[in-house]
Amino acid sequence: MTTRRAVALYARISQDRSGDEAGVTRQLRDCRVEAERRGWVVAEEYVDDDVSAYSGKRRPAYQRMLRDITEGRRDAVVVWHMDRLHRRPIELEQFVSTCEQAGLRDVVTLLGQVDLANNDGLLMARLLAAVAANESAQKSLRLKSKTREIAETGRPTMGGRRPFGFAEDRIIHEPAEAAVVREAAARLLAGESLTSVTRWMQDSGVPTVSGAQWRTHSVRQVVTNPRMWGMRVHQGQVISAGTWEPILTPEQGERLRRLLLDPDRRTNRTARRYLLSGMLTCGRCGARMVSAPREDVRRYACRTGPDQRGCGGIYVVADPLERFVAEAVLHRLDSPQMHDALTGNEHDDAEVAGWAAKVQEDERKLLDLADMFADGEIDRVGMKRAREQITPRLEVNRRALAAANGRDQVVEYAGRGVELREAWDGLDLSRQVAVVKAVLAGATVLPATQRGRRGFDPGRLVPDWRA
Ligand SMILES: [Zn+2]
Numbered sequence: 001m002t003t004r005r006a007v008a009l010y011a012r013i014s015q016d017r018s019g020d021e022a023g024v025t026r027q028l029r030d031c032r033v034e035a036e037r038r039g040w041v042v043a044e045e046y047v048d049d050d051v052s053a054y055s056g057k058r059r060p061a062y063q064r065m066l067r068d069i070t071e072g073r074r075d076a077v078v079v080w081h082m083d084r085l086h087r088r089p090i091e092l093e094q095f096v097s098t099c100e101q102a103g104l105r106d107v108v109t110l111l112g113q114v115d116l117a118n119n120d121g122l123l124m125a126r127l128l129a130a131v132a133a134n135e136s137a138q139k140s141l142r143l144k145s146k147t148r149e150i151a152e153t154g155r156p157t158m159g160g161r162r163p164f165g166f167a168e169d170r171i172i173h174e175p176a177e178a179a180v181v182r183e184a185a186a187r188l189l190a191g192e193s194l195t196s197v198t199r200w201m202q203d204s205g206v207p208t209v210s211g212a213q214w215r216t217h218s219v220r221q222v223v224t225n226p227r228m229w230g231m232r233v234h235q236g237q238v239i240s241a242g243t244w245e246p247i248l249t250p251e252q253g254e255r256l257r258r259l260l261l262d263p264d265r266r267t268n269r270t271a272r273r274y275l276l277s278g279m280l281t282c283g284r285c286g287a288r289m290v291s292a293p294r295e296d297v298r299r300y301a302c303r304t305g306p307d308q309r310g311c312g313g314i315y316v317v318a319d320p321l322e323r324f325v326a327e328a329v330l331h332r333l334d335s336p337q338m339h340d341a342l343t344g345n346e347h348d349d350a351e352v353a354g355w356a357a358k359v360q361e362d363e364r365k366l367l368d369l370a371d372m373f374a375d376g377e378i379d380r381v382g383m384k385r386a387r388e389q390i391t392p393r394l395e396v397n398r399r400a401l402a403a404a405n406g407r408d409q410v411v412e413y414a415g416r417g418v419e420l421r422e423a424w425d426g427l428d429l430s431r432q433v434a435v436v437k438a439v440l441a442g443a444t445v446l447p448a449t450q451r452g453r454r455g456f457d458p459g460r461l462v463p464d465w466r467a
Contacts (some may be wrong), residue, residue: 151234191434229253254356320456333417
């Protein structure tokens with residue numbers, strides 16, 4: 001008996017097995033007993049509450065466990081049955097290679113130990129995973145072929161609730177809702193935050209289809225749904241062109257997906273109270289100026305102290321500075337330079353579409369590979385080699401797409417200075433920030449020369465306009 005001191009327990013609800021609601025509790029209890037019997041110490045219990053892992057949905061606890069294994073923090077895994085760990089052969093292969101690299105060899109199922117370093121153990125694990133995949137596939141096969149057939153014709157799914165923006169027939173637009181989708185998309189692409197757009201949708205008087213209040217996740221769901229740009233989705237994948245009139249363009253759709261489905265994006269940002277946060281540089285020492293209110297006066301200051309490396313020599317009162325900058329920005333939006341930027345940006349749309357097409361193609365290839373592997377058309381080595389060709393290229397194209405996307409914002413606002421000036425005080429801060437950032441990269445604040453001057457001395461500001 002080997003002593004293991006950092007054992008992972010894994011459990012997952014599987015809806016495929018009926019009458020198994022209490023499943024997780026039982027799985028965990030059995031696994032704990034097994035670990036104890038072996039004299040192993042449980043470091044962590046990972047539980048996923050997932051409807052169907054077979055559909056490829058993410059399992060956060062499983063991912064966390066893989067990370068802990070990768071980082072060498074776990075030295076064995078106890079799972080009730082292999083099918084709780086993996087439903088698709090490809091997942092097993094990823095799991096095996098993760099374990100191999102981390103030197104983890106003991107994977108115990110209550111059916112018996114699988115030694116991943118041992119060929120028989122690996123074979124058994126593979127067989128179990130193949131059986132699990134086959135079971136799930138069989139179960140949905142009858143239903144699948146028919147719904148897939150319909151999907152391939154591009155006709156809409158008729159079950160459940162109608163999609164937002166469309167009438168009951170799922171073809172004709174619901175005009176008020178379609179308008180809301182377009183406006184929300186435009187605001188998001190112009191850099192307004194998801195929180196702020198959600199608030200706007202709550203105030204728009206147009207509720208969700210169920211009548212529920214808009215939330216950030218429901219807004220995200222609506223504007224990233226490929227149906228909005230005329231794509232028919234089947235089981236999470238675009239399968240054909242829809243038979244309905246799109247509400248958004250595919251380019252907008254791809255940009256929205258990049259913007260809102262980017263895992264790096266934080267969703268619950270705290271509201272910004274300073275228009276120029278992070279944009280000002282101290283003209284004496286070059287440090288970034290930070291918000292530094294004194295009593296009731298909002299100020300930006302160069303700070304000195306344990307966390308800030310500034311000189312502490314400059315501050316500026318926020319209100320008059322922000323008014324001045326806003327005015328300059330709005331003026332700039334209507335300038336000839338902006339007109340040039342605007343016409344120049346027509347190329348960007350084509351550029352974005354080009355990158356988006358490349359990214360989509362590679363993403364589809366990766367999915368195809370996984371299917372080919374699952375169906376036994378290619379082996380593990382073949383899959384690995386193909387992935388190694390696609391993945392670096394995909395990363396490069398994704399970065400290029402993100403960079404091209406970053407330039408949308410100017411297009412959105414150029415030539416609209418007069419209109420925006422009228423609306424300015426009514427815009428919420430995140431929208432104001434988006435407008436400012438569209439044309440201004442940042443600014444340096446010079447030391448004051450006239451003490452006690454009322455308002456802001458424009459001579460102190462050295463703007464760094466975007467080209
Ligand atoms: Zn300074």
